[in-house]
Amino acid sequence: MSYDADGVRHAIRELLVAVGEDPDREGLRGTPDRIARALAEMFSGLEDDPARHLETVFDADHQEMVLVRDIPLYSVCEHHLLPFHGVAHVGYIPGEDGRVTGLSKLARLVEGYARRPQVQERLTSQIADAMVERLGVRGVIVVIEAEHLCMSMRGVHKPGANTVTSAVRGVMHNAATRSEAMSLVLGRRA
Numbered sequence: 001m002s003y004d005a006d007g008v009r010h011a012i013r014e015l016l017v018a019v020g021e022d023p024d025r026e027g028l029r030g031t032p033d034r035i036a037r038a039l040a041e042m043f044s045g046l047e048d049d050p051a052r053h054l055e056t057v058f059d060a061d062h063q064e065m066v067l068v069r070d071i072p073l074y075s076v077c078e079h080h081l082l083p084f085h086g087v088a089h090v091g092y093i094p095g096e097d098g099r100v101t102g103l104s105k106l107a108r109l110v111e112g113y114a115r116r117p118q119v120q121e122r123l124t125s126q127i128a129d130a131m132v133e134r135l136g137v138r139g140v141i142v143v144i145e146a147e148h149l150c151m152s153m154r155g156v157h158k159p160g161a162n163t164v165t166s167a168v169r170g171v172m173h174n175a176a177t178r179s180e181a182m183s184l185v186l187g188r189r190a
């Protein structure tokens with residue numbers, strides 16, 4: 001299925017009516033169109049294969065850890081269509097050929113999977129699986145720390161509650177390797 005901007009505009013207009021608003025009042029007149037444009041961006045990952053970014057590789061002859069931490073993350077929870085936001089940390093041990101990908105590609109990978117209706121657990125695993133399947137890494141750890149607005153501004157009302165998820169693959173299961181990765185992730189808080 002592809003993105004249907006007309007369908008979104010129509011649905012938002014209906015939504016405004018259904019919540020008791022007047023979609024023709026001045027402040028709301030452009031809202032269906034603005035939301036259609038905003039959602040096209042926020043859900044652009046649905047029509048994308050984010051792992052394609054990992055096709056950019058370099059022969060760095062590096063067989064030890066590469067970790068990018070504090071990648072800013074904005075996604076949308078699929079249960080309430082409210083944002084969750086925080087940071088992602090992606091650390092990996094390259095394959096035996098020593099090839100690495102561009103550092104920005106890790107952030108693009110995170111962003112691509114984040115731009116879909118998501119749950120944090122699936123987002124975390126999709127990033128880790130792409131690193132194994134498309135980059136052929138020997139091991140990877142992905143840690144995401146995020147605040148879900150559905151838990152802050154409504155419902156249970158717990159602003160500041162931080163959800164931490166991790167996905168570990170391959171040699172990153174090794175206790176020493178994983179602890180090196182975690183100390184790099186936590187380093188900034190020391």
Ligand SMILES: Nc1nc2c(ncn2[C@@H]2O[C@H](COP(=O)(O)OP(=O)(O)OP(=O)(O)O)[C@@H](O)[C@H]2O)c(=O)[nH]1
Pocket residue numbers: 077078079118119120121148150151154155156
């Ligand atoms: N595991 C997981 N749960 C999530 C995520 N985002 C939102 N949720 C939860 O999805 C659940 C949906 O629960 P429901 O009982 O169906 O919905 P609800 O009545 O709106 O629940 P409350 O949020 O507790 O008011 C809530 O517990 C949310 O906190 C996520 O990324 N992962």
Ligand SMILES: [Zn+2]
Pocket residue numbers: 077078079080081082148150151
């Ligand atoms: Zn939610």
